[in-house]
Amino acid sequence: MLATLLALVALGYPLALAFGLPLANRDRGDVRKWIQETAVAQAPDDLTPLLAGTGLVATADGERLAETSVAVLERRPLGHGAEDVAALTEAAAGAPLLVLSDPWGRPAEGVVAAPAAVLDGGLLAAALHALYLGEGRLVPGSLPSRERPDGQRTRFTFPASDAAGPVLVNGERLAAGAGFSEDGAAVVLARPAPFGADVRRMTGDAAILDAGAGTIALADEHGGGDVRSALAIVRLAERLEGASDGENRRFAAARTRLLDVDPSRVLMVEDRPLSAEAERPAERIDGVVRRVTFPSAAGVVVVDDVPLEPGVHYTRDGTSVVLTSPPPRNARVRQYPGAFLADPASGTFLLAEAPGPGERVWAERYTFHARPGCGETLLECFYALPQHPVPYPHWIAAGIVPFFSKYPVADERNxxxxxxxxxxxxxxxxxxxxxxxxxxxxxxxxxxxxxxxxxxxxxxxxxxxxxxxxxxxxxxxxxxxxxxxxxxxxxxxxxxxxxxxxxxxxxxxxxxxxxxxxxxxxxxxxxxxxxxxxxxxxxxxxxxxxxxxxxxxxxxxxxxxxxxxxxxxxxxxxxxxxxxxxxxxxxxxxxxxxxxxxxxxxxxxxxxxxxxxxxxxxxx
Amino acid sequence: MEPVVGDAGTGARGVNESSAVEGVSTDGMTPVSAADVIRAHALTKIFDAAGSRTVALEDADLAVRAGEFVSLIGPSGCGKTTLLRLVADLEAPTSGELEVTGRSAADARLARAYGYVFQSPVLYDWRTVQGNVMLPLEIMGFDRAERRRRAFDLLAMVGLGDFANRYPWQLSGGMQQRVSIARALAFDPKLLLMDEPFGALDEITREALNLELLRIWAATRKTILFVTHSISEAVFLSTRIVVMTARPGKIERVIDVDLPQPRGAETREYPRFFELEREVRESLRGTH
Known part of the structure; x- marks a missing residue:
């Protein structure tokens, strides 16, 4: 009996290795994702900057100031408390807090929250943000009135009684007190809105809309400020000011995509979110040719997901990369433009495979996240994986008692x-x-x-x-x-x-x-x-x-x-x-x-x- | 098949043709004596199987009187075992007459007139030694106390009193065969049919069991029909030896064994013993 058991166990480990590891390799993408999710889940107490480096800093007017030292914080909404603010400041090491714009990747005019203003006000959200897209300025979200303007009436009610933003008639903002007065959820206009006009009220975050300065002041409720606050405004944005209908349709499409993304998880580098579309070489990998050409002239080159070191494994000649040894036949040779080679000391990282529409962009190396619970290496994480087709005998052994005590004896599932x-x-x-x-x-x-x-x-x-x-x-x-x-x-x-x-x-x-x-x-x-x-x-x-x-x-x-x-x-x-x-x-x-x-x-x-x-x- | 031409001196003393076939005349007309336990006349057994026809026994005449120890000896295929099985009604004769204890063989079997001992012990694995001896008694309806008593007595007689509760596999071959003999004697049949009971045993065990069998024979006064391959065993045990020939199986000759009773280990040293052995051997040789 004991010998049988020993034989089973002795057989179990090689089996788990023989069948388990190839499967683990195949599922490495899943493993990686899992690691990342674990990392995010475990991150909340860690304020280590995701990226410390140079970034674009601009004024509130959208004017570029300089490239300067910035810190991109953990990809999560900041809390409301003062300790968060202190930690944030400390993490940024006195550098201006960079806040980015244009999460869908086009050049943005830039938004900066001045740390002094943030701290003086005691509210991160007191920073002024102006959000532009190309030439257009974003219009914050609004709610249409319940009543249809008939050219006679002046009283309109809005669905949300706590919506306390400015009132717009056909996109034109009325001044509170002069253009309209408030009566709970109802608004009384100084003069009747034209027949069929669009009567709306700005909602939520946009407490102040300063059309002249092109900024939106955030309401204090989004105390987290920075990225999230900016994105929260974007999320409310409905269209581009002064844009044509066609542009606005495109914008709406982009907006939908954006809303799928949890802004708290978007990784930012410099002034733009990381985009790691993998570039494929123009040539087919036949195991002989060493020179491969990519669409762009920079980026991290990987062969079968293993990053190569420039100067050691390859040399670059414009968009061409010359490898020191030819990659194996049909190997996956890829270039990630705009991504950095992993170097824990300098805080740079390598990106994962390209994200699809609506997908998150993940850093493959989790060094820059809080360390995942599973361990330091892929193998350790493989061990820690909750599910595996061929588990090691000691996993099974460890699971027996919990399995039997999962339900009380009275339960039929016991x-x-x-x-x-x-x-x-x-x-x-x-x-x-x-x-x-x-x-x-x-x-x-x-x-x-x-x-x-x-x-x-x-x-x-x-x-x-x-x-x-x-x-x-x-x-x-x-x-x-x-x-x-x-x-x-x-x-x-x-x-x-x-x-x-x-x-x-x-x-x-x-x-x-x-x-x-x-x-x-x-x-x-x-x-x-x-x-x-x-x-x-x-x-x-x-x-x-x-x-x-x-x-x-x-x-x-x-x-x-x-x-x-x-x-x-x-x-x-x-x-x-x-x-x-x-x-x-x-x-x-x-x-x-x-x-x-x-x-x-x-x-x-x-x-x-x-x-x-x-x-x-x-x-x- | 020539008649045996032996040494005149020994042949005259050792072979008594007339006494050997006494009671059974060659033409089958003479009435038999009432004391005959087995009486066979012109007994023939032919096996017909899938195109091959084997004459196992042809025209055998034999009479065995009560209390006799008759051995059947002969080469392989001479019909010794067939004759024994016919007597036991384990086979039916093709032709001829056969009476066992004054009845037909079938009636004799149904009357449980004989005990049969095979070459192998044929013990029932699932029964103890005592259980094996008691099996025929159970079948024949003896009461429990009687069964136990007889098993006890018989096992004591064959020297296995201490082994009553062992299972067969725990015994040696010789011991198993002694159990088999005890079992055959359990219901006290008049006739004991033994088919090479010691054939599978070594020489030493065989001689010991020969002595024991003689002792049992003397004690129980059974009539024994005994099949053997061994000349010395036949001479040592028998009162008469029936020498048989092969293909077709026939009775060649019947030799009286006039060694004195009771016999013992010293019997094997008698010059007469050797003479008889030679007698039998020459008869056998003459059959080829």
């Missing part, structure tokens, strides 16, 4: 209950199968014609795939009012269906195994056929019977498990195996397989003990 249920089903199946098997075997031996007539059908019964038969059988039984939810009978029947076969074959063989001389001897005693059967044939068949019962036990267990997978009774190991397979809990599936195997070994051992007790004459 693994111990499931094991017990399957045990009962197997025993019932075995009893039924053994009874039918022995009965058939006895009749076969007594009546040869019966065997000739029936045995082919017995064989045929075993060629029917049990998987195909089970639903039919369950349906038939269900019509008879016997369901697997209420009764163990279906499980027993299905188990017995495959368990009886070895019993028939073994018992027939056993009953025929009698030494002919032993039968001669009985004849010399003038024994009756009943005596011959009871005193010679049957005892002689007992060892065969027990051997076939052991086979039948294993078969009954398989039958019971299959029956349980087919049912919706939420009971038994079979159901649990199916459930865990479907939900992809690989380790739990392995535990269940282990439990099923141990159950099989245990039940067969019980049969063995019964044999030793009932047939003690066998040589031990």
């Amino acid at each position: 693994a111990l209950r499931a094991t017990l249920y399957t045990t009962l089903g197997t025993l019932a199946a075995l009893a039924l199968g053994a009874a039918v098997g022995v009965l058939l075997a006895v009749n076969f031996v007594l009546m040869r014609p019966l065997e000739k007539a029936v045995f082919p059908w017995v064989i045929a019964s075993q060629t029917v795939p049990i998987i195909a038969l089970v639903p039919v059988l369950l349906l038939v039984l269900g019509n008879a009012g016997i369901t697997i939810q209420t009764s163990i009978i279906p499980t027993a029947l299905i188990g017995a269906y495959i368990a009886f076969f070895p019993v028939v074959v073994g018992t027939v063989k056993g009953l025929r195994s009698v030494d002919p001389l032993a039968l001669d001897l009985m004849r010399s005693y003038a024994a009756t056929p009943v005596h011959v059967f009871l005193k010679v044939r049957f005892p002689a068949a007992v060892p065969f019977l027990f051997t076939s019962l052991k086979l039948g036990t294993a078969a009954a267990l398989v039958g019971a498990l299959v029956a349980e997978t087919e049912s919706n009774n939420r009971r038994g190991l079979g159901f649990q195996i199916l459930g865990q397979v479907q939900s992809g809990n690989v380790a739990d599936v392995w535990i269940l397989l282990l439990v099923s195997s141990l159950l099989g070994i245990g039940l067969v051992a019980v049969v063995g003990v019964a044999e030793r007790l009932l047939a003690p004459w066998r040589r031990p």
Whole structure:
């Protein structure tokens, strides 16, 4: 028993390595993503700058000042508290806080929040942000009035009573107090809006819209300020001021895309979000050519996701890259323009594969995130992966106790209950199968014609795939009012269906195994056929019977498990195996397989003990 | 098949043709004595199987009187075992007459007139030694106390009193064969049919069991029909030796063994023992 266990474990590790690692490689993308998600999830207390380097700083008017030292903070909304502000300032090391614009990648005019203003006000959000897109200025979000202007009315109500922004009539802003007065959710215009005019009210963040300066002052509620605040404004923006309808449609499309992106997760470099569209070489990689040409003249070159070092692995000649050794045939050679080679010391990084529309841009090397919980290397993270097709034995071992104690014993999903249920089903199946098997075997031996007539059908019964038969059988039984939810009978029947076969074959063989001389001897005693059967044939068949019962036990267990997978009774190991397979809990599936195997070994051992007790004459 | 031409001196003393076939005349007309346990006349057994026809026994005449120890000896295929099985009604004769204890062989079997010992012990694995000896008694409806008593006595007689509760596999070959003999004697049949019971045993065990068999024979006064391959065993045990020839199986000659009773280990040293051995050997040789 111990030796078996050791052998299983010894076999388990190479198996896990042989099957696990290639799969791990194949799924490296998933692993990477997982690492990144882990990193983000674990980041909140860490304010390490994502990127410290040079950035573009501009005035509130959109005028470029200089390239200067900047810090891009963790990709998350900042909190509201003063400690955040202090930490932020410290992290930025006195540098102006860079806030970027134009998250969809076109050159932006730039927005800067002056740290002094931020701190003086005690509110990051007090910074003024102006958002431009190309030539157009973004118009913040607004709510249309409930009423339709008829050229007569002056009173309009708006859906949100707390919407306290300026009021626009046909895009023209009215001055509060002069152009309109407020009455809760209602606004009373100084003069009636023209018939069919668009009457709106600015919403949310845009407390002040300074058309002249081209800035939007943020409401204090978005205390986080910086990127998020800016993006929050963008999110509200509906169109470009003064833009044509066509431009605005394009803008709307871009806006939709933008809204899919969680701004707290966008990585920024300098004044633009990182874009890591991978460039493919113009040439095909044939394993011989070393010179590859890319569309652009800069970027990180990778071969099969391994970054190459310039000057060592390749030299650059404009858009051409000359590798020191030719890449393998059909290797994935890529260039990531605008990305930096990984260098933890200087805080630069390498980008992952290009993001699709609406996708996030991720840094492949997580060094710049908080360290992920899984570990320092990919292998460590592979070990820590919650799911894997071929887990290591010690993962399974570690999962057993939690698996069994996941649900209380009273719960039907409790693994111990499931094991017990399957045990009962197997025993019932075995009893039924053994009874039918022995009965058939006895009749076969007594009546040869019966065997000739029936045995082919017995064989045929075993060629029917049990998987195909089970639903039919369950349906038939269900019509008879016997369901697997209420009764163990279906499980027993299905188990017995495959368990009886070895019993028939073994018992027939056993009953025929009698030494002919032993039968001669009985004849010399003038024994009756009943005596011959009871005193010679049957005892002689007992060892065969027990051997076939052991086979039948294993078969009954398989039958019971299959029956349980087919049912919706939420009971038994079979159901649990199916459930865990479907939900992809690989380790739990392995535990269940282990439990099923141990159950099989245990039940067969019980049969063995019964044999030793009932047939003690066998040589031990 | 020439008649044996042996040494005149020994031949005259060792072979008594008339006494050997006493009770069974060559033409089958003479009535037999009431003491005959087995009486066969013109007994023939032919096996017909899938185109091959084997004459296992042809025209055998034999009479065995009560209390005799008759050995059947002959080369392989001479019909010794067939004759034994015919007597036991384990096979039916093709033709001829056969009476066992004054009845037809089938009736004799149904009357449980004989005990049969095979070359192999044929013990039932699932029964203890005692259980094996008691098996025929169970079948024949003896009560439990009687079964136990007889098994106890018989096992004591064959020297296995201490092994009553062992299983057959725990015994040596010789011990197993002694259990087999005890079992054959369990229901006290008049006739013991033994088919090379010691054939599979080594020489030492065989001689020990020969002595034991003689002792049992003397103690129980059974009539024994004994098949053997061993000349010395036949001479040592028998009162008469039936020498048989092969293909077709026939009775060649019947030799009286006039060694004194009771016999013991020293019997094997008698000059007469060697003479008889030679007698038998020459008879056998003459059959080829």
